[in-house]
Structures are given as structure tokens and as C-alpha cells.
Amino acid sequence: MAAIIKRLLQAGERIRVLAVDDSVVIRRLVTHALEQHPAIEVVGTAANGVIALQKIPQVNPDVLTLDIEMPEMDGLETLRRIRREYPHLRVIMFSTLTERGGAVTLEALSLGADDYVAKASNEGSLDRSMARLREELVPKIKQFFHIPAPNSAVARPSPEQAPVFPPAWRSTKVQPKVVAIGVSTGGPTALSEILPKLPAGFPLPVLVVQHMPPLFTRLLAERLHSICQLPVEEGSQGALLDGGRILVAPGDFHMKVSSNGKGVRVDLDQSPPQNSCRPAVDALFASVGEVYGGAVIAVILTGMGQDGLRGTRILKAQGASVLAQDEASSVVWGMPGAVVNAGLTDRVLPLDQIVPEILRMVGRA
Secondary structure, eight states: OOOOOOEEOOTTOOEEEEEEOSOHHHHHHHHHHHHTSTTEEEEEEESSHHHHHHHHHHHOOSEEEEESSOSSSOHHHHHHHHHHHOTTOEEEEEEOSSHHHHHHHHHHHHTTOOEEEEOOOOOSSHHHHHHHHHHHHHHHHHTTEEOOOTTOSSOOOOGGGSOOOOSOOOOOOSOOOEEEEEEOTTHHHHHHHHGGGSOTTOOSOEEEEEOOOTTHHHHHHHHHHTTOSSOEEEOOTTOBOOTTOEEEOOTTSEEEEEEOSSOEEEEEEOOOOBTTBSSOHHHHHHHHHHHHTTOEEEEEOSBSSOTTHHHHHHHHHTTOEEEEEOTTTOSOBSHHHHHHHTTOOSEEEOGGGHHHHHHHHTTOO
8 A cells, every 4th residue: 555644634633534444332432432542533434344434425534443244344344445545544443352353354454444443341340441442542543643732823844854864874884694674554565565675595583573462363373474585473582683674573572682602583572561662672773773883774763652763773773774664655654764763774765665775785686
């Protein structure tokens, strides 16, 4: 799916949301969870995809929350229709944390869904369920928009819209020994586009942190393995970092690396989340810096927030090379934008130029 640049809301304008779910309980939960936010307005609900497609031109939403399992027209078919008829409409899928839920969610992301949230589980009370849903859903809706400060007469873009490009870094002359990639919103699609371009015989290990829960990361690794020329698997404790192998951090674990003199291995831990994330890009990047110093190619791809910024500072101080995805090809330019605006990048590139630049850097162009 083509990237859509963040839309700048005008002062007083609210994000319009259409909630689509066959469960009346979920529709009410979404409505109540969002209605208290001053920048968000629920403009309608629909019980299935057929009704949703009828309502879109009537209520003109900016964002659709979309269930997967629905009668008459399910979430995937609804998504296909939306991408054909309303390509600029943001879509957030509601997923269950199950094997089928994870697989269908990855399919939805590949079809052009922008993000997903886990369906509310039994939290013991409606208030707790609503609070958890609000905590997860509101940031994922807001990430696609520039929202003016309250009471501001003139809407001003965030710093992301005016990146500062400092003089180019003088990268280390050390031959790179590892590629470390951090990615979040839009990541499964971005990874599916670039990782298959790494050729068989690629000499370096590739480590990936994608913000996803347990099970989803395993399914993502399996999906990538089926389309890549290199083997892809979920990282496991003690796994050896071999050249030409891609390891994806498992959900709910930080993936770090350590060296015992006999090789570099994966260390998994459940220390506190960093940037509200576990796995965290910062955790991986910091440990990669401890082991490899400046012999690292760090890549920051599309994603919400600033995870990876602190770790990139650590790597850059040691002379590592840093590549960032550009705004035009990112679903959300939060993570790469933070690194670019901090002046930490060697190159800011469209997604389709990331792998050619990596190959050039390792002498495989």
C-alpha cells in the first residue's frame, strides 16, 4: 500500500472514526472508550462490512476500526473493497491473540491495513476493559495525524514535518559485521518488501525487532521465511548469530546479544519494557553496540513513537552506520523521523533503496 503522509488537523477539527464489529458490546466499548478524547469523534458504527461500505460516504470517516470475523462480509473482504474504493482511509484491525487471529491479522496488514489492536479480553469489569482499549487504541488512531495543541489559533506541524538534515556523518571504516533493524507500524509489509531482496549468501546476520505480541512474531517469522532467500526464524535463547540468517525478536522478550569469546549469541530477557515496548529496538541496539562497536549497520523503518532513538545514539557514537526510511514511503514516520531529526542518520532512503544501500556497504552491490 502506498504511504499516506500524516494529515494536519485544523484547530478544533476532530478525527472521525467509524467502528465496525458484529458485536454490539464491542461497538459500544469502542464508542465509550473514544468519546471522551477531545480530538476523536465516533461518527458511526456498523455491524458488518456491507453496512460499513454503505456508511463510509455518509459519515466520511478518517479512520475505520474493523473486526475480522463478521457475517455477510468479513473484515478481509471489507478491507479489500476499502483499499480499492477509499485508498486514503486509515484502517485499524481488531485482532484476537490466537493462532488464527494472528495469521489473519498478518494477512490484513499485507492487504493494506495500517495497524491493529488486540480485542478486549475479559478484564473483570467494563471500566477496566474500556481503559485498556482506550490506552491501546487512542495512540494508534492519533499516530496518523498532526493534532494542533489545545486552544491554538493556528495549527502547527510537529517537528517531524520539518526534518533537520545535518552535515553527513563520517561513518566508520570498519567492515560491518551485523545488520540490526527496528520497525513498528507498517513493519510486516515493509519487511516483506525488503528482506526477500537480501540474496542467498549474504554474509552478515540480520536482527529484527518488530513491535508485536507473542505468537504474532513467530507467525511473522514463518511468513517471512516462506518468501525470503535467507532463513528466517524467531530468536531463541542462546541462538548463534550466523551470517546469512535473519532472527526476529520474540514478542514479550527483549532480544539482546552477547559474546563469550566463542561466538555471538542471542540473550532473551523480560526486563521492564523500554518506550512501552518489549521487545524494544533500544534494547537490541544497545547490546549490539556493546558486542560489535561501530561494525554495525542500523536500520530504522516505519513506526510510531521514538523507540530506537536512544540505541541509535549509542551506536552512532561508536561509528556505526545508520539508515532511516524516508517519510514518503513510511506508514508512520515516528521512529525514523525521530532519528533523522536528531541528526543521527547517514542516509535517509525510500524503502526500495534500503537493501541496495546495505549491499553496497557490505561490498555486495
